[in-house]
Amino acid sequence: MPSSRPTPEAHAGDDRTTELIRWAAFSCVLVPVVLLWYGxxxxxxAGTAVGLAAVTAVCRLLLRRSERCAARLLDEEPPPHLPHVPLGGHRQRPGTGSHRGGRHHDRSTPVG
Known part of the structure; x- marks a missing residue:
């Protein structure tokens, strides 16, 4: 059973998210003040302030949700029965090479 204590890595991510949210809240205050200053x-x-606050709230919700999902994935160990699948680009796909791009010609038509 995983422990309920946060790990140092999770705490560091939480601090970064909190700092990001603080800067966003600061911007939600600063932008309307600057707009008023310039007339x-x-x-x-007010509409701009409400819009910025709404976007900030949604971003905060998504960041926190993402952190919870990432922490949950880190706590889980991968099942031992799954084979290792290498991650790679299109150059690492198996095959004979007949579908590698270029011009496709009908087999009965000579190329040239």
Whole structure:
């Protein structure tokens, strides 16, 4: 059973996310102030502030959810019965080479 104590790696990720959210909240305050300073209408500034706050809230929710999923995946060990599948590009695919691109010709038509 995995322990419920956070690991140092999880704590470091949490600190980075918290700092990112703080900067986003700071921007949610700073941008409307700058807009007001440069003469934007109060309604436009309020709409911008609400939009930024909504985007920040959704990003915070997604970041926290992503951290929880990543922590859950790190806690789980891969099943031993699954074979190792190498990760690679299209150059590492098995095959005879007949479908490697280039021009495709009908077999009965001579090439040339």
């Amino acid at each position: 934007t209408s109060l309604a436009g500034t």
